[in-house]
Amino acid sequence: MSEQHKIIYTWTDEAPALATHAFLPIIRAFAGAAEVPVDTRDISLAGRILAVFPDVLADAQRVSDDLADLGQMVLSPEANVIKLPNISASIPQIKACIKELRGKGYPLPDYPDEPKTDAERDIKARYDKVKGSAVNPVLREGNSDRRAPASVKTYARANPPRMGAWSSDSKAHVVTMDAGDFRHNEKSVTLPAATxxxxxxxxxxxxxxVMKDGLKLLEGEVLDGTFMSKKALAAFFERQIADAKAQGVLFSLHMKATMMKVSDPIIFGHCVRAFYKDVFAKHGPVLAEIGANPNDGLAAVIASLEALPSDQRAAIEADIQACYDTGPGIAMVNSDKGITNLHVPSDIIIDASMPPMIRDSGRMWNAAGELQDAKAVIPDSSYAGVYAATVEDCQANGALDPATMGSVANVGLMAQKAEEYGSHDKTFEVPADGTMRAVDADGNTLIEHRVEAGDIWRACQTKDAPIRDWVKLAVNRARDAGTPAVFWLDADRAHDAELIKKIDAYLPEHDTAGLELKVMPPVDACRYSLERIRRGEDTISVTGNVLRDYLTDLFPILEVGTSARMLSIVPLMNGGGLFETGAGGSAPKHVQQFREEGHLRWDSLGEYLALAASLQYLGDMFDNPGARVLASTLDEATGTYLLNNRSPQRKVGQLDNRGSCYFLTRYWAESLAKQDTNTALAERFKPVAEALIANEEKILAEIDATQGKPQDLGGYYRPEQEEADAAMRPSRTLNEIIASV
Structure with a gap:
């Protein structure tokens, strides 16, 4: 078999990486029976950091740049990559990872917050390569097809996830800026020629x-430029903090500081300054002197106080407490530990935080550990209206019913760093009053804005080829699914208006007879989709990159309880496939529980679904009948897994990820043993299935014996291989059966 006719499975971070220790040996054993090689690439945060500092590491410490390798691989028509959720690193996470790696003997330099020399600027630039969502823009050389598999939807209807009841007097609401933000200041142009x-x-x-030079633009590419006013943002935060206090609701900020890794930490910092206004007014010079950066969250500010004398530290801590005493209640990440919504930028990620708020009847946790109506503060108005429409729909019509509701699948424009998520290297905090502008090679001004010091200006690009591919994928999905497909685009928004022109040009290239295709502003599209799902009807949302991210958490969490159970396929533009496995927003909490209690509640269903799709693709692409059988039997096993409720449970002593992995393995072996398409595989797996069934009690007892005990993994960001293997594969009996395949 060709070296390229293989599956590439990614090592990532946190709970998904721990689960890989349990599942990967099983994948290799089963796939190997059909002559399907399974290789791995390390795209974890630690691996990415080490890859950009080969010159400071000893020979034995150096690692290959697996992300760059995968970036080339996804350009190949033979690519077959399974990509698990990875850390989209904030600055505090990068610093924590550096500290851990240095403790392991890697001589990495400190992260320089304010580089003063060329060497420090080089160090910061290298670390910034792994900051935020550094992985997805490299790997996503195709647009997204994301939906709930039939087996998942069937299970959710039979076992509907918890949904809070909405009260008629609910005060929950979403607020956003009505001027001065990215949405209102946006300008957009389609390039008539390359430049x-x-x-x-x-x-x-x-x-x-010159803030950035050498920006290559292709013919037909859409270029956007916009800015957020610092003054308007600060005034907005002050109004909302005061209003939250007046209404008696929790103040909660919802951002995407991990993905919008330049703009959103700055916005987050402005919110921290506003909420703790009296602290910064009174102690600003001292806080600046000790490097307390609110952009990194309140936790970083508090940590920096350790550099002060105890009396001075106590005075500042008392003033922080006074802000809680006199200000509004604030939404909590962890009420027991006093961790607020403003402690760490990466703790509150909008697509992972807003759906639970809606599921919990518009409420979030307060300092007393109780649910309370919340004000969801989403500064930029580009997509805030989608969440507002969902909250208002629930207030008017009650909670959605997962037992009867339809689905909202998504076709997302994301290839080649499309739209806002490609703005990181073109986002700047304005140094002084003046003008920001993009100028082409002939000196023509493409976009310009009058700005003030401290404003946040950004540009982003959307290439023509991904847009054309996106339209094609939308048409194909609408035809295959037989359901309406709605482009969530607002003709009154500059960028969307350019995309609508392209849709009008590219739709005639396809046979759309009998298809229901619509273009609607996002708020209207959301209301239309909500009306349909309340009737049990399905709709396909066709969206840009950010809305793709938001909606593929919002609707799945409400429909099936989690976005981790979605099937996410990225048909790559050059052929090949990237198979993603769901969201990892809850992964840190799962690791914390596993380290403390030896119970991992991460659900690997997303990995099971992605593997089946990957095997099917490989079987079809390279005419490997064994791979096709593995795919169909894994699909059957996944359905059995769901119907028998073998997903991990929340508490120690209940089934966890490792026990779930056993049951999936058993059902897969049973399905292989009884299928009659490939008798050789059936014969090979018959004794495996028998051994797994006969030893169920023993295997589960060996796994359960480790529960309730702390687990030493040898690291958080870079666990030691042997320790993690031992923790995630504690059943000697199961290991021996797998080794016999």
Whole structure:
């Protein structure tokens, strides 16, 4: 078999990585029986950090740049990559990872917050390569097809996830800016010809500073530019904090600081300054002197106080407490530990935080550990209206019913760093009053804005080829599913207006007879989809990159209880396939529980679904009948897994990920043993299935014997292989059966 006719399985971070220790040996054993090689690539945060510092590491410490390798691989028509959730690193996470790696003997430099030398600027630039969502833009060389598999939907209807009842007097609401934000300041242009542009800041005295040069733009590419006003943002936060206090609701900020890794930490910092306004007004110079950066969250500010004398530290801590005493209640990440919504930017990620708020009847946890109506503060108005429409729909019509509701699948425009998620290297905090502009190679100004010091200006690109591919994928999905497909685009928004022009041009290239295709503003599209799912009807949302991210958590969490159970296929533009396994927003909490109690409640169903799709693709692409049999039997096993309720449970002593993995393995072996398509595989797996069935009690007892005990993994960001294997594969009996395949 060709070296490329293989499955590439990714090592990532946290709970998904721990689960890989249990599942990967099983994958290799079963796939190997059909001559399907399974290789791995390390795209964990630790692996990515080590890959960018080969010059400071000893030979034995150096690692290959697996992300760059995968970036080339996904350009191949033979690519077959299974991508698990990975850390989209915030600055605090990067610093914590550096500290852990240094403790393991890796001589990495500190992260320089404010580099002063060329060497420090180089170090910061290297670390910034792994900051935020560094992985997805590299691997996503295709657009997204994401939906709930039939087996998952059937199970959710029979076993509906918890949904809170909405009260008629609910005060929950979503607020957003009505001026001065990215949405209202956006300008957009489609390039008539290829060019190379630069981004400039022109100061009030005419001084021109090139912020970014060599920006390559293709013919037909859409270029956007916009900014958020610092003054408007600060005034918005002050109004909402005061209003939360007046209404008696929790103040909760919802951002995406991990993905929008330049703009959103700055916005987050402004919110921290606003909520703790009196602290920064009174102690600002001292906090600045000790490097307390609110962009990193309140936790970083508190940690920096350790550098102060005890009396001075106590005075600042008392003033922080006074903000809680006199201000509104604040939503909590962990009420027991006093961790607020503003402690760490990466703790509150909008697509993972808003759906639970809606599921919990518009409420979040307060400091007393009780649910309370919340004000969801989403500064930029580009997509905030979608969440507002969902809250208002529930207030008017009651909670959605997972037992009867339809589905909202998604076709997402994300290839080649499309839209806002590709803005990181073109986002700047404005250094002084003046003008920000993008200028082409001939000196023509493409986009410009009058700005003030501290404003956040960004540009982003959306190439023509991904847009054309996105339209094709939407048409194909609408035809295959037989359901309406709605493009969530607002003709009154500059960027969306350019995309609508392209849709009008590209739809005639396809046979759309009999298909129901619509273009609707996001708020209207959301209301339309909600009306349909309440009637049990399905709809396909066709969206840009950010809405893809938001909706593929929002609707799945409400429909089936978690986005981790979604099937996510990325048909790559050059052929090949990228198979993603769901969201990892809850992964840190799962690791914490496993380390403390020896119970991992991470559900690997997303991995099972992605593997089946990957095997089916490989079987069809390279005419491997064994791979096709593995795919169909794994699908059957997954259905049995769900119907028998073998998903991990929440508490120690209940079934956890490792026990779930055993049951999936058993059902897969049973399905292989009884199928008659490939008798050789059936004969090979018959004794395996028999051994797994006969030893069920023993295997589960060996796994359960480790529950309730702390687990030493040898690290959080880079666990030791042997320790993690031992923790995740504690059943000697199961290991021996797998080794016999």
């Amino acid at each position: 190379t542009a630069r981004i400039e800041h022109v100061a009030a005295d005419g001084t021109v500073t």
